Amino acid sequence: MTFFLQLVVTGLALGMVYALVAIGFVIILKCSDAFNIAQGHFVLLGGYLGYTFLVPFGLPIWATLVMAVGAAIIMGLLIERLALRPLVGQPVLAVIMMTIALATVLEGLVTLIWGGEYKAYHGVLPTLALKLGEISIPSETSIGLIVSLVAVAILMLFFRYTKIGLAMRATAEDLQVVQSVGIRVTTVYAVSWVIACVVGVIGGILLGGVSGVMTPLAEVGLKAFAVVLLGGVNSIGGAIVAGIILGVLENIAAGYLDPLLPAGGGLAHVFPFIVIIIVLIFRPYGLFGLVRIERI
Amino acid sequence: MGLRSGTFQESYAQDMAIFHTRLDWGILFAFFIFLFTCPLFFSDRILTIMTMIGIAIISVHGLNILTGYCGQISIGHAGFMAVGAYTSAILTAKLGWPFWAALPSAALAAGMAGLIFGLPSLKIKGFYLIMATIAAHFIIVWFIFQLYGLTGGADGLAVPRPEIAGIVFKSKRSYFYLVMATACLATFTAQNIVRTRAGRAFVAIRDNDLAAEVMGINLWSYKLQAFFIGCVYAGVAGSLLVHYYAFASADLFPFWDSVWYLGMLIVGGMGSTAGAIFGAVSLKLLDELVTIVGPMLAAIFPAVAAQAAASLGLIARGLVIILFLIFEPRGLAHRWEMIKAYFRLWPFSHQE
Numbered sequence A: 001m002t003f004f005l006q007l008v009v010t011g012l013a014l015g016m017v018y019a020l021v022a023i024g025f026v027i028i029l030k031c032s033d034a035f036n037i038a039q040g041h042f043v044l045l046g047g048y049l050g051y052t053f054l055v056p057f058g059l060p061i062w063a064t065l066v067m068a069v070g071a072a073i074i075m076g077l078l079i080e081r082l083a084l085r086p087l088v089g090q091p092v093l094a095v096i097m098m099t100i101a102l103a104t105v106l107e108g109l110v111t112l113i114w115g116g117e118y119k120a121y122h123g124v125l126p127t128l129a130l131k132l133g134e135i136s137i138p139s140e141t142s143i144g145l146i147v148s149l150v151a152v153a154i155l156m157l158f159f160r161y162t163k164i165g166l167a168m169r170a171t172a173e174d175l176q177v178v179q180s181v182g183i184r185v186t187t188v189y190a191v192s193w194v195i196a197c198v199v200g201v202i203g204g205i206l207l208g209g210v211s212g213v214m215t216p217l218a219e220v221g222l223k224a225f226a227v228v229l230l231g232g233v234n235s236i237g238g239a240i241v242a243g244i245i246l247g248v249l250e251n252i253a254a255g256y257l258d259p260l261l262p263a264g265g266g267l268a269h270v271f272p273f274i275v276i277i278i279v280l281i282f283r284p285y286g287l288f289g290l291v292r293i294e295r296i
Numbered sequence B: 001m002g003l004r005s006g007t008f009q010e011s012y013a014q015d016m017a018i019f020h021t022r023l024d025w026g027i028l029f030a031f032f033i034f035l036f037t038c039p040l041f042f043s044d045r046i047l048t049i050m051t052m053i054g055i056a057i058i059s060v061h062g063l064n065i066l067t068g069y070c071g072q073i074s075i076g077h078a079g080f081m082a083v084g085a086y087t088s089a090i091l092t093a094k095l096g097w098p099f100w101a102a103l104p105s106a107a108l109a110a111g112m113a114g115l116i117f118g119l120p121s122l123k124i125k126g127f128y129l130i131m132a133t134i135a136a137h138f139i140i141v142w143f144i145f146q147l148y149g150l151t152g153g154a155d156g157l158a159v160p161r162p163e164i165a166g167i168v169f170k171s172k173r174s175y176f177y178l179v180m181a182t183a184c185l186a187t188f189t190a191q192n193i194v195r196t197r198a199g200r201a202f203v204a205i206r207d208n209d210l211a212a213e214v215m216g217i218n219l220w221s222y223k224l225q226a227f228f229i230g231c232v233y234a235g236v237a238g239s240l241l242v243h244y245y246a247f248a249s250a251d252l253f254p255f256w257d258s259v260w261y262l263g264m265l266i267v268g269g270m271g272s273t274a275g276a277i278f279g280a281v282s283l284k285l286l287d288e289l290v291t292i293v294g295p296m297l298a299a300i301f302p303a304v305a306a307q308a309a310a311s312l313g314l315i316a317r318g319l320v321i322i323l324f325l326i327f328e329p330r331g332l333a334h335r336w337e338m339i340k341a342y343f344r345l346w347p348f349s350h351q352e
Helices: A002-032 A039-054 A061-087 A092-114 A139-161 A163-173 A175-180 A185-211 A215-231 A236-260 A267-282 B012-016 B022-041 B044-069 B077-093 B099-122 B127-146 B172-193 B197-207 B209-214 B219-245 B255-268 B273-300 B302-327 B331-344
Strands: A130-132 A135-137
Touching: A002 A039, A002 A139, A002 A163, A002 A185, A002 A215, A002 A236, A039 A061, A039 A092, A039 A185, A039 A215, A061 A092, A061 A185, A061 B302, A092 A215, A092 B127, A092 B255, A092 B302, A139 A163, A139 A185, A139 A236, A163 A175, A163 A185, A175 A185, A215 A236, A215 A267, A215 B127, A236 A267, A267 B099, A267 B127, B022 B044, B022 B172, B044 B077, B044 B172, B044 B197, B044 B219, B044 B255, B044 B273, B077 B099, B077 B127, B077 B219, B077 B255, B099 B127, B099 B219, B127 B255, B172 B219, B172 B273, B197 B209, B197 B219, B209 B219, B255 B273, B255 B302, B255 B331, B273 B302, B273 B331
Parallel strands: none
Antiparallel strands: A130 A135
């Protein structure tokens, strides 16, 4: 039983990480109907930025956050203006290939600047390690949970009550209608990329503080797509629920099934992808997503 | 798109022909003579590069039929190559099959894998299909590691060099001939598949699948056919790749290769057989350029020497794809047609 609960708790931590990445992804999708494969690389960049400002520059944590968010805003604006805006109206493959290419360039830049080495800055963030009986709750879980919940709450309010948030939702629904009622679509796109970059970078700083940064961190981005699909691609709340479900399931499956498999298992690595296939076959719009009806 | 002045087509057969004039045929034969005399005047290093380009061309032809013509985007192509590669490797190394029997079996096995992972394509498209094919790649690679007894898992599997009718393709030169002959055959079949009824159905599905269904095209059948054909090409390419290295390993088929095959298609131009060739050649040559330029840059900027080579390749490929998406979304094939059109009417080349 303790083994099971420990698996669940570790899975929760993993699920929070997935959810953080998935939220950034859903924001871009909700506003501009673009699928951003580079979201995991925003997280990676955030981790390295956090390391740079905290360790070599020796800035306090609040200054680091301000600097990193500033960098994220600039990055979001640049990416939107230079890479994505020329592709408005292009087929879905062009946009996806663009974000894949962006991911590659980001990974190349990160490797060039930081050498792709493992960097860690433990002890800078407040630790929230709790113990419930025999189960230890890692601070990864508690910090991830708090940040994800706060992010989701802010974003939900943002999308419901602010003018720009409503404009973003409308833009995702129908580009031409939005243009005809006088909403500046370019502003909407720019804001959505900036928000996604900021969410990714903040997530990266937190992750870096808890478990360190390294290039494979970006692969979390790929796995987070399973979360996005399971939760429904346009549901922020769905992303967080699916993140928890998937993280826990993945950990339990790996914990119990890996010893039974030949070659040591490694089930955790493919589990999200198996979920993707199952979800896509049986419920392509996810748990909370909108069912899209197509017309000619 | 016009013909040279003075060329008239008086029958449907003439109109459908790929090569219209004697000059076209002459250029084709000159190219074949050049291609198959390459080993006489090129070094082994250049032959290796050309062999790799040939294998990439075979693979991209498959992806072109699947993605460029049928519109079913796949980022799992390297995974399907791995299926073909391991089928061929196991059949020849463990069961002692001859290469000429193992190669078609590899193609068939990869095609079957394509059918299985193509099943979700009946309900989903666009981004969802991309996710399904990405998942396919990782699941295939995971299976390769799990079937330890059969595939050697992480240790890999030694594969004999192919042998057909007593000729062992051991030297770089002989393997060059094998790959180039297969690549020419693949180009020939790819160009002709898209001119059949099935090829036209693929284009209809790509342009608007609902409209295609209304017009009586069986989506279920044709989408799966596209997956099967595309993955058959991948299987052949994968088989040729492991027999070249004489070693099968999952590391030969990294996830990013799946992405680069799609990148080749974008750089070359989707939905064009020539585009598949242009793309494979240009991105492979870009790789070679990076391996030459990387150490030179490292010598100039010693501060970033260690990482420069690895990161430069990533940045260069990413930038090339970004630039093509923005400035020439229809790829090199389209640019090539425009150049040809310009010279066809030169010096009075005033056309839209």
